[in-house]
Amino acid sequence: MKLYKKTHVRPHVYVRIFFCLYHLLFVTPLFVSAQSTMQGIAKQDSKTGMVIAKPGTSVSNSLITPYFTPLGYPIGIADMQKATVWQPEIGVSIPFARNVKLTKADAARSNQIKKSTWALNVQGNLLSFTPHHLLDGHEQQVSSFAVTENTRKNWTLYMLHVAPEWRVGGEKWYTGINIGPSLVQNQPAQFQQGDPGQSVLYQNYVVPAGFHKLRFGAQGHIRFHWFPFQRGPIGFYAEAGYIWQQPYTFQVRERDISKVNFNLSPDEIRYQLSNPQIAPFVEKSYAIPHGFFEGHIGLSLVIKTKSSPPRVEQPKNERLVIKTKSSPPVVEFPVTYERQAKQGFQIVLDQPRPHAVFRSVDEVPAFRWHVVGEPPADAQYRLEVFQLNDRGNIVRQVASASVVPGEPYRLPAEEKARLANIPQTTYYSWKVTETTTGTSSGQPQYSVSGSASCGTVTDSIHIECDGWDVQSGLPKYQVKICLTNNPISATSGCAVSYTSISSNSGGTISNINVLPVSIGPYAHFCITFTYIPASLSQTTASFTTFGNWNDALHNTANVLSTDSLPSCICRDCDSMNIQMLNPQVQMQSADPHLFDITGAVQVNPQSVYAIEFSVQSFSFTATPGGCAGVDSLEHDGMLVSNGTTVNGSNAGLVFGNAPTGNPNIFKLIKWISSSPVPAGTSIPFDLVIGLPAASGGIDPSCCRIDYRLCLQVKVYYDACRYCTKTICLQFSNTTQKP
Incomplete structure (x- = not known):
């Protein structure tokens, strides 16, 4: 028995579509890439003398990235069986090119900054699913007489997706996020199930003639690309996304087999399936694949050329020239000699030492610092000093001045006179910033107190998670503050005694071990305690350890310690x-x-x-x-x-x-x-x-x-x-x- 009349399928049409898509996504970008390796004519800015070209060294999130895979896995598809992993995908992500003008400072730091960028994502998918058959789950019981004849066994989707993509990443990786419209060509499944020996039809799965196969849809994806090989363009990618098309529901005529006993013999099953009293015909609704999640893993490429180290040359007219092929830019000064430019430098602070305590403003040493590495040729530096409150927050800016490496800086006389009139212990911090690149040093603290008659006290702090407090529902931390007594140079110094500790950030302190304590000259001692923050949102903690010098003045030697709070995970x-x-x-x-x-x-x-x-x-x-x-x-x-x-x-x-x-x-x-x-x-x-x-x-x-x-x-x-x-x-x- 022929249960249906076969329809003519023309698969070569879709082969041609995918061949054209492959040529568009891979052959054309490769040709364009080859052209981009040629030496071009620089475009000169008539106002500034800059020579503009496309950027030069390679960062992966700014390069053309074709990607492809035969493997995918869609989930959550109504009325469809579990999908296979054979779900091909092919696409290309093309960043939007733009010309850039850079100052010398921008050019000096361009290779160190990882910026986001926008691209155009063009993507094609071929997805295939098998609809649920009426006799799914009963194949063994009915295999002797039930037949499924297919015009098309699978429901196939040919999808074209074009959307803007936002990228962020570095040299060996980037993450792209895109969302936008898609065009979907549906090839519906069509099959019939029945018993040809008795001319009995069980199920007739066919989409009505009025169904529009070409439908509009939308897709959204997040895709991670990783390029582990320095000398090769091949990388890997993993993708997760959601696919949607206009929904459509249609009716399928099939028998209700809920009352059929499939534990009987084949003849008895055949009889029950053909008996309209036991298995009557019903109309059941089926939906096309219209909204589901999917994932892919596969290979990706980067289309780039070899990048040479940046060259810095000094021109006669002191004009910047930017020679580039892809981002970020490489800076050159167009004259007769070359040298290798070092990309990194660091600002190191020497004096005052972190957490030093001074008896008066006059005893604060000159601010000294130095540079490690090679900064930009026109580097400019600014030194700033801030006054802090007892919580470590900035109250005001004490000083701000342009400085030169190797030359000590001292506070102006009028500012020192003002600070000298502050009676209580005062906390300060300072830093040095290279203004053209934004590179900055750390920002250590020091304090001025009438207590520094014997020397200074330096500290270090360490905070680690210690579980959760059952009563408050907040994390617990073990805090360790270590103090060192540093006598004044060429003196024997004196001991310093600490009696208590308090939190400047709220919360509670308990289980202090051990206070009070006396720390002799050149001695080192650590205080530990349990700390519960004021709230779950608190990210830093500040503590003041209260003490006095054991000299005739008994001046205070309070120490301010600040650190961030690590994350705690409940493992009860x-x-x-x-x-x-x-x-x-x-x-x-x-x-x-x-x-x-x-x-x-x-x-x-x-x-x-x-x-x-x-x-x-x-x-x-x-x-x-x-x-x-x-x-x-x-x-x-x-x-x-x-x-x-x-x-x-x-x-x-x-x-x-x-x-x-x-x-x-x-x-x-x-x-x-x-x-x-x-x-x-x-x-x-x-x-x-x-x-x-x-x-x-x-x-x-x-x-x-x-x-x-x-x-x-x-x-x-x-x-x-x-x-x-x-x-x-x-x-x-x-x-x-x-």
């Missing part, structure tokens, strides 16, 4: 042991739809404040097929309040997520203890749950039902903190509760 559940003791399931004799799940929960090493039970999933199989069904209350898979107990009674039970219309059934129950249950204590439970049973009129002994039920148990070891455990039980309706 890693050490919690939740055990389900002797779980059993029995059917109630009075109602075959109700089952009792009994057992006990035991938790170590934490105490238990509350326990929550919920049904995660359940499934069942009836023998013979079709003999089981749900009851009229529609509470199968739900917890029933009548008869449910925890810890021997229904006291403390709270029922949640009750469906409309039945106040006795719930999706979850929570037992709250009146006081914490000690660790290791067994907490018994008896949960009543509704499940499918033998249909009305069928003796339950003639209908065996096998169940699989999964429960989630949440154990609260604090009012708002819990750990979860999931248990799955397999049982049947043959065991009854006495």
